[in-house]
Amino acid sequence: xxxxxxxxxxxxxxxxxxxxxxxxxxxxxxxxxxxxxxxxxxxxxxxxxxxxxxxxxxxxxxxxxxxxxxxxxxxxxxxxxxxxxxxxxxxxxxxxxxxxxxxxxxxxxxxxxxxxxxxxxxxxxxxxxxxxxxxxxxxxxxxxxxxxxxxxxxxxxxxxxxxxxxxxxxxxxxxxxxxxxxxxxxxxxxxxxxxxxxxxxxxxxxxxxxxxxxxxxxxxxxxxxxxxxxxxxxxxxxxxxxxxxxxx
Amino acid sequence: xxxxxxxxxxxxxxxxxxxxxxxxxxxxxxxxxxxxxxxxxxxxxxxxxxxxxxxxxxxxxxxxxxxxxxxxxxxxxxxxxxxxxxxxxxxxxxxxxxxxxxxxxxxxxxxxxxxxxxxxxxxxxxxxxxxxxxxxxxxxxxxxxxxxxxxxxxxxxxxxxxxxxxxxxxxxxxxxxxxxxxxxxxxxxxxxxxxxxxxxxxxxxxxxxxxxxxxxxxxxxxxxxxxxxxxxxxxxxxxxxxxxxxxxxxxxxxxxxxxxxxxxxxxxxxxxxxxxxxxxxxxxxxxxxxxxxxxxxxxxxxxxxxx
Numbered sequence: 351x352x353x354x355x356x357x358x359x360x361x362x363x364x365x366x367x368x369x370x371x372x373x374x375x376x377x378x379x380x381x382x383x384x385x386x387x388x389x390x391x392x393x394x395x396x397x398x399x400x401x402x403x404x405x406x407x408x409x410x411x412x413x414x415x416x417x418x419x420x421x422x423x424x425x426x427x428x429x430x431x432x433x434x435x436x437x438x439x440x441x442x443x444x445x446x447x448x449x450x451x452x453x454x455x456x457x458x459x460x461x462x463x464x465x466x467x468x469x470x471x472x473x474x475x476x477x478x479x480x481x482x483x484x485x486x487x488x489x490x491x492x493x494x495x496x497x498x499x500x501x502x503x504x505x506x507x508x509x510x511x512x513x514x515x516x517x518x519x520x521x522x523x524x525x526x527x528x529x530x531x532x533x534x535x536x537x538x539x540x541x542x543x544x545x546x547x548x549x550x551x552x553x554x555x556x557x558x559x560x561x562x563x564x565x566x567x568x569x570x571x572x573x574x575x576x577x578x579x580x581x582x583x584x585x586x587x588x589x590x591x592x593x594x595x596x597x598x
Numbered sequence: 599x600x601x602x603x604x605x606x607x608x609x610x611x612x613x614x615x616x617x618x619x620x621x622x623x624x625x626x627x628x629x630x631x632x633x634x635x636x637x638x639x640x641x642x643x644x645x646x647x648x649x650x651x652x653x654x655x656x657x658x659x660x661x662x663x664x665x666x667x668x669x670x671x672x673x674x675x676x677x678x679x680x681x682x683x684x685x686x687x688x689x690x691x692x693x694x695x696x697x698x699x700x701x702x703x704x705x706x707x708x709x710x711x712x713x714x715x716x717x718x719x720x721x722x723x724x725x726x727x728x729x730x731x732x733x734x735x736x737x738x739x740x741x742x743x744x745x746x747x748x749x750x751x752x753x754x755x756x757x758x759x760x761x762x763x764x765x766x767x768x769x770x771x772x773x774x775x776x777x778x779x780x781x782x783x784x785x786x787x788x789x790x791x792x793x794x795x796x797x798x799x800x801x802x803x804x805x806x807x808x809x810x811x812x813x814x815x816x817x818x819x820x821x822x823x824x825x826x827x828x829x830x831x832x833x834x835x836x837x838x839x840x841x842x843x844x845x846x847x848x849x850x851x852x853x854x855x856x857x858x859x860x861x862x863x864x865x866x867x868x869x870x871x872x873x874x875x876x877x878x879x880x881x882x883x884x885x886x887x888x889x890x891x892x893x894x895x896x897x898x899x900x901x902x903x904x905x
Contacts, residue, residue, distance in 0.1 A: 431807035441802035445820045455806035489899020
């Protein structure tokens with residue numbers, strides 16, 4: 351019986367007087383795709399950032415592959431090379447080409463040679479369909495292309511877990527599809543993914559579990575069919591109705 | 599990037615660039631100035647390659663004679679003859695001015711980068727950097743030079759390896775003073791440029807597992823230093839002129855030589871006008887050079903030149 355890949359135990363976090371996470375607990379097995387949904391300010395992004403410790407938890411524990419990642423003696427850089435993150439605003443390194451963006455981690459963090467890092471970057475860019483844009487700078491790419499470079503950059507570290515923080519929220523509607531397609535590919539390749547998104551049809555089709563967060567708590571969780579068709583809580587039902595109306 | 603001050607500076611830059619300046623004229627004048635300067639140094643260092651050391655390439659008497667032939671332009675020819683007489687002596691001063699400026703700005707930059715990084719990203723080191731910057735910017739440069747040269751008698755600390763590189767070891771004292779002072783100013787320019795790099799850049803660097811120092815080194819600095827170029831150019835231009843303070847600790851740079859000659863021939867206005875022209879040529883060259891550097895390192899979408 352192996353450990354779950356990710357175990358979150360009673361994690362709480364406040365910013366000043368505002369409690370954004372209240373005793374959140376959940377687990378993910380390898381290959382799971384867990385989608386966090388909920389109104390803005392419900393703590394979804396904070397939860398994601400606690401996993402790779404861009405944000406520190408106030409209390410509670412997080413384990414990755416059986417290893418505790420919370421706690422002062424943990425090497426956060428070692429943790430982060432195992433956990434890829436994709437940002438809402440892409441955050442591509444503005445001074446580097448697409449290839450340079452993907453190469454930097456393998457080169458400086460994993461210590462690959464320039465040739466190896468370059469080969470790996472080109473492979474990853476090909477996988478997200480951007481082999482022909484390797485020499486373009488971020489400013490020369492469309493939003494959808496930027497986000498695909500962002501995904502390639504995270505994947506080049508060969509992470510055990512991928513975090514997606516509203517990866518399509520900053521995109522024009524016609525560019526969302528290409529990013530979701532790359533993410534679907536990733537699901538099929540068996541990547542474990544923790545995703546914050548408002549793309550309900552995507553969530554419905556790929557999630558192994560959906561968690562509805564509100565006010566820093568998991569209000570409801572379950573497989574997509576259950577949440578979408580038989581939500582137990584009024585709040586879940588109201589949120590889902592509103593968000594599907596907005597996006598249809 | 600959206601910092602209003604920085605944007606204003608960049609817009610100003612773009613505006614000056616679109617003015618159709620007499621570009622060929624500037625290039626011609628620059629070519630003449632630097633061509634003359636290089637030939638001059640070469641001649642004097644190699645012990646009189648074309649004309650005896652320190653002698654003008656063209657005889658001032660010949661220029662004056664031309665003026666006698668065209669009475670209407672007599673004043674112009676007289677001034678030219680005056681310039682021709684004294685330019686050789688000043689060219690050696692120009693050399694020291696350039697050496698002082700280039701060495702100090704470069705060494706100052708080496709200090710300024712860690713100072714600015716410490717200021718922006720450090721904890722206790724940020725206070726150390728702040729203290730250094732305030733101390734060096736808050737006291738007169740001339741006083742700093744006096745403390746180094748007269749107070750500490752810096753000349754006695756010049757290592758044997760560097761002893762004799764310049765005829766006067768006071769040059770080393772001046773370089774140390776300018777370096778320490780310029781580092782403080784450069785650190786301020788770089789600090790504000792670092793602050794204009796989006797915070798998401800550092801976050802993204804940390805998220806792929808770079809240490810904070812690596813993220814600063816590979817992500818923030820390459821962008822911040824590009825943003826810093828216009829401000830840094832300003833410091834370079836200041837330093838060209840501030841280097842004249844070295845005259846007060848006996849360094850025979852451009853100002854000191856001008857002053858020495860003027861107190862001999864009492865033609866203060868003429869001598870300092872001549873020196874002013876030379877400083878102006880250096881300053882224009884420096885700002886042209888930095889414009890070219892800025893264009894050279896421009897990246898699409900990053901800063902003014904990238905747009």
